Amino acid sequence: MGAEVRSEFIFERAPFVSCHASTIVETADGDLLAAWFGGADEGAKDVAIWMARLSGGKWSEPQPVAREAAVPTWNPVLFRGHDNRIWLFYKFGPSPETWTGAYKTSADGGRIWTATTPLPAGLLGPIKNKPIRLANGDIVAGTSVESYHSWTAWIERSSDEGKMWTKHGPIVIPGEPFGLIQPTLVELAPEHLRAFMRSRQGFIYMADSSDGGRAWSPARPSSLPNPNAGIDCVRLTDGRIVMVYNHSTRERSPLNVAVSSDGGETWTPVATLEDQPGEFSYPAVIQSSNGDVHITYTWKRKRIKHAAISKDALKGL
Numbered sequence: 001m002g003a004e005v006r007s008e009f010i011f012e013r014a015p016f017v018s019c020h021a022s023t024i025v026e027t028a029d030g031d032l033l034a035a036w037f038g039g040a041d042e043g044a045k046d047v048a049i050w051m052a053r054l055s056g057g058k059w060s061e062p063q064p065v066a067r068e069a070a071v072p073t074w075n076p077v078l079f080r081g082h083d084n085r086i087w088l089f090y091k092f093g094p095s096p097e098t099w100t101g102a103y104k105t106s107a108d109g110g111r112i113w114t115a116t117t118p119l120p121a122g123l124l125g126p127i128k129n130k131p132i133r134l135a136n137g138d139i140v141a142g143t144s145v146e147s148y149h150s151w152t153a154w155i156e157r158s159s160d161e162g163k164m165w166t167k168h169g170p171i172v173i174p175g176e177p178f179g180l181i182q183p184t185l186v187e188l189a190p191e192h193l194r195a196f197m198r199s200r201q202g203f204i205y206m207a208d209s210s211d212g213g214r215a216w217s218p219a220r221p222s223s224l225p226n227p228n229a230g231i232d233c234v235r236l237t238d239g240r241i242v243m244v245y246n247h248s249t250r251e252r253s254p255l256n257v258a259v260s261s262d263g264g265e266t267w268t269p270v271a272t273l274e275d276q277p278g279e280f281s282y283p284a285v286i287q288s289s290n291g292d293v294h295i296t297y298t299w300k301r302k303r304i305k306h307a308a309i310s311k312d313a314l315k316g317l
């Protein structure tokens with residue numbers, strides 16, 4: 001018996017054929033915003049960033065929020081700042097090897113957005129998963145570079161609420177410096193960070209930093225499998241970590257939720273979100289202000305699904 005999961009599609013029909021790589025954030029007034037990229041196909045020139053709002057128990061119709069001329073957009077990431085400003089990070093360009101990082105912000109909970117600001121060359125912003133705010137107020141984001149020959153995970157940090165960023169890393173597997181991307185981060189104690197990463201090695205890998213993300217230990221395998229697909233986790237207010245991932249070394253099904261009480265050393269199954277044939281992938285997960293856990297993910301590249309696990313269901317796990 002796992003935790004009870006409430007789930008729904010964010011939209012039934014939309015003006016795009018394919019969609020992927022969702023992200024979710026809670027606004028200051030308690031609404032949820034979800035964003036993803038959608039268009040003819042991943043990498044097609046018409047691919048834009050789309051967004052919907054959950055308010056009053058109902059999702060709004062998807063609307064485009066970022067589009068670039070003649071090149072696709074990729075991997076949106078939503079984040080709420082100290083001043084309740086919502087950040088929308090995304091990438092644009094012909095491919096992950098050549099894309100540019102960019103962002104927009106909203107001061108009214110995601111209704112009106114600024115113009116796009118490209119990040120400086122060499123900085124890509126959070127590459128798939130949400131940044132986290134450390135106990136000291138710094139913002140830390142997991143990023144990665146997918147070059148023609150290698151994939152490597154990095155960390156970007158800001159101590160001034162996103163005005164300036166510094167890059168740290170890479171995070172590597174000893175003797176195999178390539179193949180880790182898309183870190184998802186937790187702060188286990190002040191300045192003690194743990195990164196969990198997508199890998200080509202058949203497992204989720206993890207690494208640690210004792211100085212707020214500037215220097216990192218060698219990466220080591222966790223006990224959770226990974227089929228070279230996106231993951232995400234969140235540290236709950238009670239200190240436990242919830243991970244959403246594909247419990248497989250080869251396929252993007254099933255899609256699972258697990259919880260850890262020891263920082264990710266061991267895991268207990270919580271729920272299976274999907275277990276049918278097909279692709280169920282690229283989850284994003286947050287804990288909302290009322291204690292519930294909210295997850296969005298790709299459903300067969302056709303729709304984005306939203307799942308929720310109540311705080312009460314999580315208590316007994």
